[in-house]
Amino acid sequence: MDFLYKNALVIALIAALGALGSAFIAQYVFDLWPCVLCLYQRWPYGAVILISLIGLLVGKNTGSGYFLLLCAVGFAATAAIGGFHVGVEQGWWEGTAECVGDTSKAISxxxxxxxxxxxxxxxxxxxxxxxxxxxxxxxxxxxxxxxxVFSLVAGVKSLRAS
Known part of the structure; x- marks a missing residue:
């Protein structure tokens, strides 16, 4: 298990690249075009890629725990958007104004x-x-x-070890 936490930034990078890669394959290979909420879910993955790359370039001895905590925030953000999107899909609540066209304000x-x-x-x-x-x-x-959760635990564990 220690191996996982020592390489958590690499795991975060690979996971974010895999998620974005899967989204682009779904879009461009299988013609599953994204809605606006789908597009919003991609941005935090881009942030996680950038954060984990910077964390890997800076080095593990200079606070990789902080980079992991930032990755946790990015993953939590896309999870929250995904949860909101599930609620919209299930009809539990309405989506954002960008989700549907509002023709009620048309005068002409x-x-x-x-x-x-x-x-x-x-x-x-x-x-x-x-x-x-x-x-x-x-x-x-x-x-x-x-x-x-993984990034949060790995970040806290890394900060405690340093």
Whole structure:
């Protein structure tokens, strides 16, 4: 188990690269185009990649625990967005304004047309793909939540050891 914690930044980097890679493969290979919440879930992974790379370049002896704690925040952020997205998919609450086109404010036919044309192509409440009843947002919630806990524990353990 000590091996995992000593290489936690590498694990965080590989996991974030794998998550983003999976999202891009789903989009560009399998034509599963993302909604706006899907896109929001990608940004924290990019931050984790940057943080873990900087942590690896700076070196393990100069506070890798702090970098791991920052990775935990990034993973927790994407897990939270994923959890919100699952709620939107399940109809537990409504999504953001970017999730659906709001045509209630249109005064003229031209404004209505402009609002329809600017509406998202993919709605946030449509589940594009699921496995065992769990959507991609649900899997992101599970994976990122697990990685957040792992990074948090590894960061705390690293800080205590130094």
């Amino acid at each position: 036919v031209q404004e209505l047309k402009a609002q329809i044309m600017s509406a998202p192509v993919v709605r946030c409440d449509d589940i594009a793909w699921s496995l065992f009843g769990i959507s991609m947002a649900g899997y992101n919630l599970i994976a990122a939540g697990t990685l957040a």
